[in-house]
Amino acid sequence: MFTIKGKTGEWEVVVGLETHIEVLSNSKLFSGASADYNPTVAPNTQVSMVDAAMPGMLPVLNDYCVDQAIKFGLGINAEISHKSKFARKQYFYPDLPQGYQISQPAEEPPVVGRGYVEIIGDDGNPKKIFIERAHMEQDAAKNKHDMHPSKSFVDLNRSGVMLLEIVTFLDTKNPENNSYITSPDEAERYLREIREIARALGVSKANMEEGSMRADVNVSVRPVGEKTFRTRTETKNMVSFKFIKSAIEYEARRQIEVYENGGEVTQDTMRYHPDEGITTVMRSKENALDYRYFPDPDLLPLIITDERIERIRKTMPELPAATRTRYIEKYGLSEYDATRLTETTDISHWFDAAVGDKTARAKPIANWMISELFAHPENYDIENQKSGVVDGMRIITPTDLAELVDMIAANEINGKQAKEIFIKMLDGETGTPHEIADKFGMKQITDTSAIESAVDEVIKNNPAQVEQYKSGKVGLLGFFVGNVMKATAGKANPAVVNELLRKKLG
Numbered sequence: 001m002f003t004i005k006g007k008t009g010e011w012e013v014v015v016g017l018e019t020h021i022e023v024l025s026n027s028k029l030f031s032g033a034s035a036d037y038n039p040t041v042a043p044n045t046q047v048s049m050v051d052a053a054m055p056g057m058l059p060v061l062n063d064y065c066v067d068q069a070i071k072f073g074l075g076i077n078a079e080i081s082h083k084s085k086f087a088r089k090q091y092f093y094p095d096l097p098q099g100y101q102i103s104q105p106a107e108e109p110p111v112v113g114r115g116y117v118e119i120i121g122d123d124g125n126p127k128k129i130f131i132e133r134a135h136m137e138q139d140a141a142k143n144k145h146d147m148h149p150s151k152s153f154v155d156l157n158r159s160g161v162m163l164l165e166i167v168t169f170l171d172t173k174n175p176e177n178n179s180y181i182t183s184p185d186e187a188e189r190y191l192r193e194i195r196e197i198a199r200a201l202g203v204s205k206a207n208m209e210e211g212s213m214r215a216d217v218n219v220s221v222r223p224v225g226e227k228t229f230r231t232r233t234e235t236k237n238m239v240s241f242k243f244i245k246s247a248i249e250y251e252a253r254r255q256i257e258v259y260e261n262g263g264e265v266t267q268d269t270m271r272y273h274p275d276e277g278i279t280t281v282m283r284s285k286e287n288a289l290d291y292r293y294f295p296d297p298d299l300l301p302l303i304i305t306d307e308r309i310e311r312i313r314k315t316m317p318e319l320p321a322a323t324r325t326r327y328i329e330k331y332g333l334s335e336y337d338a339t340r341l342t343e344t345t346d347i348s349h350w351f352d353a354a355v356g357d358k359t360a361r362a363k364p365i366a367n368w369m370i371s372e373l374f375a376h377p378e379n380y381d382i383e384n385q386k387s388g389v390v391d392g393m394r395i396i397t398p399t400d401l402a403e404l405v406d407m408i409a410a411n412e413i414n415g416k417q418a419k420e421i422f423i424k425m426l427d428g429e430t431g432t433p434h435e436i437a438d439k440f441g442m443k444q445i446t447d448t449s450a451i452e453s454a455v456d457e458v459i460k461n462n463p464a465q466v467e468q469y470k471s472g473k474v475g476l477l478g479f480f481v482g483n484v485m486k487a488t489a490g491k492a493n494p495a496v497v498n499e500l501l502r503k504k505l506g
């Protein structure tokens with residue numbers, strides 16, 4: 001368990017996350033304007049009368065957006081509400097032309113109800129993180145500030161694009177239920193899982209750098225052993241895993257200090273300052289916003305039938321958790337390896353492409369990817385599996401790695417030679433692994449008689465070691481293997497070398 005040591009003892013950390021993901025759709029949640037607001041699109045060119053909040057305009061719900069919400073809900077094992085509503089959440093911002101955001105009521109079940117995702121907890125075991133709800137809402141427009149001279153602009157292209165807000169669940173009635181986030185690392189793993197589910201489903205790019213995924217971070221602390229939850233603070237609009245982890249840790253330590261100095265934590269909204277790595281109060285509880293939610297009179301309740309849910313369920317692809325299970329059960333990979341290979345859908349697709357239908361390849365491919373390829377991210381194109389040479393570095397494809405692994409399995413080359421071929425490829429050598437092996441004369445010697453003469457030579461030249469081995473120092477086998485490998489310029493098949501040595505040394 002992750003704890004922080006204070007002056008008075010150990011403290012544990014309780015984290016809740018409200019994650020917004022920008023949902024992929026052709027048009028906006030309540031209008032027909034394009035939802036593609038990327039920076040190359042000229043400002044204020046994708047704006048309908050609804051998005052600009054002209055008086056008397058009526059929102060029309062985009063059915064595809066609803067399908068996206070249902071799809072995501074099924075992806076997080078959630079209940080889909082058969083009936084949910086839309087509400088107006090009132091506040092003023094220059095980038096919110098309506099003066100309110102259409103969202104779903106805070107007190108009623110939204111389109112996606114209670115669900116969960118599974119992550120690897122800090123103890124290395126799978127852990128469920130409960131989700132309370134995921135609701136649909138509109139994104140705001142974007143303010144742009146130009147300081148020379150000082151002017152501000154509003155670009156309405158993003159106004160009305162659909163967001164899905166995913167809120168984790170803290171079971172205050174059953175504090176023993178530990179299905180919530182308890183450390184900065186678990187927060188990151190949870191967010192990565194949400195991101196990969198959203199990507200696998202095509203619901204969102206969920207890219208923090210691009211702003212299509214952002215999180216509000218709720219943090220509270222309590223002494224280890226305490227059964228109830230204490231007051232939380234909320235740090236708004238975080239867009240990097242690193243900053244989120246830093247904010248959780250800083251905020252937890254700040255709260256511990258407050259308690260240990262006899263103070264009380266107040267339910268404040270905080271702002272994180274990335275340069276200093278600290279949080280400061282943005283607004284205190286006394287100034288908390290009252291959003292005055294009320295039902296949107298322009299929108300009917302959202303009714304979702306079982307048929308619709310089942311139709312969408314049939315289109316669901318394999319999600320990261322299922323992929324992990326498949327790797328463990330079908331390929332016999334360790335939990336750790338399976339987790340590494342499902343960190344992103346692109347990685348698991350790369351792995352799947354390399355393994356193909358040859359189960360025997362899975363373990364060696366996993367080892368090569370995790371211990372070699374991941375150390376050279378510039379040498380593979382995880383997204384598009386492209387090939388070629390860029391800046392003198394070869395882009396290694398799933399086919400390249402599969403061929404290399406097959407050559408070892410077929411005893412054509414040994415592990416050491418495979419590594420050499422791999423390094424040559426990293427350095428820009430072109431051609432298939434077979435062609436490279438031919439070009440550099442890397443062929444494994446499996447011919448027993450050729451290896452046998454090297455074995456005999458090594459035994460003859462090291463009488464002292466032979467004596468020691470025979471008197472019980474069997475650890476010396478490695479010494480003999482090493483010498484035979486050296487004598488064969490690294491080309492001998494290690495399995496054959498081992499077998500012959502054991503036989504001859506008795």
Ligand code: MN
Nearest residue numbers: 020103137165
């Ligand atoms: Mn929200």
